[in-house]
Amino acid sequence: MSSSRLPRRLALAAAATAALLTAALTACGSSGMDHDMSGMNHGTTSAPASASATPGSEHSMPGMPGMDHSSTPGMEGSSGLSDNQAGYRLTTRDTTVPAGKQADYAFTITGPDGKQVTDFAVEQTKQMHSYAIRSDLTGFQHLHPTMATDGTWTAPLAALTPGTWRLYTSFTPNSGDGKGNSLVLSRTVTVDGAASTEQLPAASATAEVDGYTVTVKGSPMANMAHEMTVSIAKDGKPVTDLQPYLDTYAHLTAFHAGDLAFAHLHPETTVNGDHGGPDLTFHAEFPQSGDWRLFLQFQTAGQLHTAALTLKVS
Template sequence: MPSSSRTSLRRILTAAATAAALGAALTACGSSGVGHDMAGMNHGGATSATASAEASHSMPGMGHEMPGTEGGNGLSDSQAGYRLTARDATVPAGSAADHRFAITGPDGRAVTDFAVDQTKQMHFYAIRSDLTGFQHLHPTMAADGTWSAPLAALTPGTWRTYASFTPSGGDGKRNALVLSRTVTVAGATTGAALPPASATAQADGYTVTVTGDLVAGMAHGMTVGIAKDGKPVTDLQPYLDTYAHLTAFHEGDMAFAHLHPETTANGDHGGPDLSFHAEFAQSGNWRLFLQFQTAGQLHTAALTLKVA
């Protein structure tokens, strides 16, 4: 056999041996370690429930919807078969009015069975397109599933109303949802510019300070400090089963985020620092509304937060 042919044969045999060794190594890995190193994957093509749970814990932000937020970004009137319906698309300007709405389920019928979340079955929000006029209400429900939210007087413009709830039965059981619709308030509209980003805000003589490095799409801890006359506040009272309620809206598209408190309420001595679990799906400016209570009075502080 010519030398060139012998050389080619040796190369072919060497390549075959290498491939066989590699295949054996991969087979060994698949039987002993891949299932743990790549959580959620298996060789049958199906997802392992246990591995998926491990993945959701090991990767913050996975396993539930963004932003930090339960129920998605709140920019749709329907999700998972549930729909927010409202009797009126317009609201009168300059006077208080009851806004009536209902939640229909996958079967098309009005839902009447809701779980309690932070002491309420329904949290209802209204905010104008320039992120002014924030209202957080707890409507009442009639026997037929019609909710009535007592809106304070609205200024002319386009508003978005949000319903935050958790069905306690049916296909959506225990799934927190946020649905929204727009309403129009007739009259001459004067827009307000969004205040610049700032870590501090004032409300009724209180100073609120927010700290935390926030990055879109990632879970981060965020701390809110409350002071008055330069002194830390330590007499916060429970409000909705916590020491503060924090809601945020994204500049431009008005995406919704509810930041979950991590500080447990225990008596009328909360503060001065409160911890929150923060997840924002988008970068840019978010308008935050912090609600807290002292001496039986509810305070609302608003500030613009820049998320990287």
């Protein structure tokens, strides 16, 4: 190699080294940005029903609460539309239920080890909450099943009308791999007979039930945490005699029109005796946009009331 070509070769090598160093530094910077922006996925389609959130994987941007799209409070990233999640599986005995009469719906929960789970944490006074809703979002039932010693649960379904129903189970394992993780699993059943579908009522901020007027205040957006207020009045006067129901003054459950995705809105109002109301605050986070059918349950004078309304989520 001639001495005149050596400096040129050295210069080219130095330039290449500098370019590689610049690229490496740029990659490191991009990696850090990806970490900070991991909660900024703006897809409006919910995650697959069997998906589960990984603890510690949420990274919302400072000043932008609720921008993490991987989970919904109490659901660990699940829309409740699968019978299995994080190794836990819902197994049922029946795929059909008779129409027009009370029926016992039996089911079991098996864990990642394949064994029936019998140790559940208590949430809002119950180890297991079950819900039933028909495909047109009618016939809502909130049930509290009982468990036998072998882990078999039985939910006493009130009479169902013909059609397709989805039955949900909401629970938190108290031991094992899923200890402390809230899960929602579901399966469908068919009620024989001629089904007549009801049209979903238009979106409205108010609903009437048993002489009470329920008003929802707030403009929730999909995959963003919002504070939502529910006010209850009777004969135009604010209600202040709400009684505790499941350790809260109101229980709020929502189902998405079309696919029946599930959302449980968590109460934030502190319970203090039999004089709750008129305003109740909820932590609201809906996994997708569209129409949601809300069912608000509250109790006065020992009577449970259930108000239903349609809420538009942007």
